[in-house]
Amino acid sequence: MINMMPIILENHTFLAISVQLPKTNLLAVASEKGYIMCGALDIGLLNDKLKNRKILAGRATGVKSIEELLDAPLESVTWEAAEKGIHPGMIGKKALMKMI
Secondary structure, three states: OEEEEEEEEOOEEEEEEEEEEOOEEEEEEEOOOEEEEOOOOOHHHHHHOOHHHOOEEEEOOOOOOHHHHHHOEOOEEOHHHHHOOOOOOOEHHHHHHOOO
C-alpha cells in the first residue's frame, strides 16, 4: 500500500509518502527542494554517482513511521544538504525547514 498525505510544519506544506513493503516500510517527507527519508536512502550513491544532480536529502535510520522520521536525528546527509546547513544529528523537522 502507498500512502501520501500533506504535512504542515510552521505554515509550510510538505508531502509525506509511506510505502508498505513486506517486512519494511519506505518513508519520505519532501519539500519542493529536497527530502528526508528512512534508512533505505543511499546517501553515498547520491553523493558519488548522482553528484551532478545536487540532491538535497537527509537520512534517518531506525524509523518506522512518518512521525518518527520527523522527530529522528539524521544519520547522514548529502553534500548539497550540508551546504544548506543541514548536518547529521539534526532533527528531521528542522532539516525540512532548511529545505524550503
